[in-house]
Amino acid sequence: MDLEKIEAGVRLILEGFGQEKLSEEMWANTPRRVAEALAELCYGLDRNPEDEIEVTFQEPYDEMVVLRNIPFHSLCEHHLLPFIGRASLVYLPKGGRIVGVSKLARVLQVAAARPQLQERLTSQVADALMEKLRPHGVLVQIEAEHLCMTIRGIKKPGSVLVTSAIRGLFRTDPAARAEALALLSRSATS
Numbered sequence: 001m002d003l004e005k006i007e008a009g010v011r012l013i014l015e016g017f018g019q020e021k022l023s024e025e026m027w028a029n030t031p032r033r034v035a036e037a038l039a040e041l042c043y044g045l046d047r048n049p050e051d052e053i054e055v056t057f058q059e060p061y062d063e064m065v066v067l068r069n070i071p072f073h074s075l076c077e078h079h080l081l082p083f084i085g086r087a088s089l090v091y092l093p094k095g096g097r098i099v100g101v102s103k104l105a106r107v108l109q110v111a112a113a114r115p116q117l118q119e120r121l122t123s124q125v126a127d128a129l130m131e132k133l134r135p136h137g138v139l140v141q142i143e144a145e146h147l148c149m150t151i152r153g154i155k156k157p158g159s160v161l162v163t164s165a166i167r168g169l170f171r172t173d174p175a176a177r178a179e180a181l182a183l184l185s186r187s188a189t190s
């Protein structure tokens with residue numbers, strides 16, 4: 001991450017606004033502050049979401065594991081504005097391979113800490129879990145509000161984009177998928 005380059009870019013944006021309209025303090029310090037904030041929001045660019053998953057082996061457990069309503073934020077790659085929401089996921093373990101809850105949240109966090117598309121984020125989380133856990137199936141659902149839609153453009157506050165990624169057994173077995181979706185949909189009322 002080249003902080004100086006980002007800082008120079010922000011200075012250009014401020015020049016574009018018209019330097020004379022801006023306070024001296026802003027002109028002097030905002031480029032560095034914005035660069036640091038962007039670097040923090042995009043730390044995931046230098047990491048691999050899969051690396052966050054540590055597989056642990058426990059008592060044979062072959063029932064669905066559900067984690068609902070994990071809060072996250074990301075930056076939309078079209079406008080570099082935040083999108084903020086919650087993710088829920090279900091997986092059906094195979095061979096006793098399971099993963100700690102905090103690791104599941106970290107996969108999402110690392111994948112979200114970069115300019116993203118919600119659709120791609122959803123797939124990346126599902127694919128990371130499939131690759132490292134090799135479960136029977138994975139279902140990931142993400143709901144988020146995109147500031148590029150709610151504070152500018154068509155300005156529809158409160159509108160929520162919902163995406164899902166379905167892998168393995170949940171794709172091929174309608175009964176298993178229905179059960180997984182039922183487990184997830186409870187999050188809407190709880």
Ligand SMILES: [Zn+2]
Nearest residue numbers: 076078079148
């Ligand atoms: Zn956008």
